[in-house]
Amino acid sequence: MELADEQGLAALTMRALARRLDRKPMAVYHHVRGKEEILDGLVDMVFAQIQDPRPGREWREEMSARCHSARSVLGKHPWVIALMESRTNPGPATIKHHDAVIGTLRQGGFSVALTAHAYALIDSYLYGFAVQEAGLPGEADAVDELAEELMAALPVEQYPHFVELTVEHVLQPGYDFADEFDFGLSLILDGLDARLGTLGPGTPRKR
Amino acid sequence: MELADEQGLAALTMRALARRLDRKPMAVYHHVRGKEEILDGLVDMVFAQIQDPRPGREWREEMSARCHSARSVLGKHPWVIALMESRTNPGPATIKHHDAVIGTLRQGGFSVALTAHAYALIDSYLYGFAVQEAGLPGEADAVDELAEELMAALPVEQYPHFVELTVEHVLQPGYDFADEFDFGLSLILDGLDARLGTLGPGTPRKR
DNA sequence: ACCTGAACACCGTTCAAGT
């Protein structure tokens, strides 16, 4: 995880890992079946860092806190997104986390079907936001630099709306893409709240 | 693109590409600066396949069609998600597409700020949904198989909510994860519509 | 202009061998 955080996923090779541990490459294989197992383990380690919501408490507060926690964790380990795409071997922390999320929704009054909807929606937003953030340079100044570079090379009259949004909004002093997260999260939670009243019978709503 | 579609991103090597073109590996470098340029080009080729929304038309219909188009394209080329995470060199088709999306929102009455919000939200959902879908096996039957395998190995009493959702819903005959897409998309577009009336001054609303 | 062979510095992993 240190290797991936510091130098990206490509830098995490079995050989580099062994070097980090002051061993020869082949020693790693005595503790782990192969690289796949390491990648599966990394994903689970990341999920373990996300704050689990607590079933039984107010679902909206719990989910909001869980989403902010997840976003901050994914921001620290952006390489995990690329891994999630290919892993089909969820570890214990991953399943425990999923169970907590599902439980919080169910006990918050969501029917099974609405829970499935909500789950797919919220996690899609979470992962997708992380994908977009990962595509940006780490530092806010670097984003501006990149954008200005791009604008300079662009045939401006061909993309008027793109240019407007970039120049008049994104490149303005106070703008930070990270702030967009709250808008979308609120909209989603609002929408779920509205559908909670109208959709399906569900379990009686707690609290 | 054929190589990536058929055998995954890992199978797309410079050497395999050359083999496919009936050339020796080094011949590729005469047409392309290096592998990075190929990956940038692939991302742009995928964006070119997504149906651009048409600025000036009813924004909700346009965005809905664009999102369904994008989902189907990303479903055909799931490897592109992993690429988007690392590319910072948008190609012409990518920028043209972004411009069309932004223009459709702006001319639909969205203020610049609300456009930025909407854009981040919609695309996050799109990419995140694709990430989740990519993490599932391609065939619906295979999903069931995988889920049943997982359930068999699971300490059921430890994850009651996870088990409930899986057994009582996901493994039921009619269930298809792909159907979850419409629920989330509608919720998001509904939410944006509601905020369109209340938020910011914006340009006068067309149509 | 387009292609190639040989070479370099890397990968993940197997296998047989050490302590």
Next chain:
DNA sequence: ACCTGAACACCGTTCAAGT
């Protein structure tokens, strides 16, 4: 139980050389 050396079949890419 834990580690290692040598080897195999791969990577992306440089460089000099061919037509």
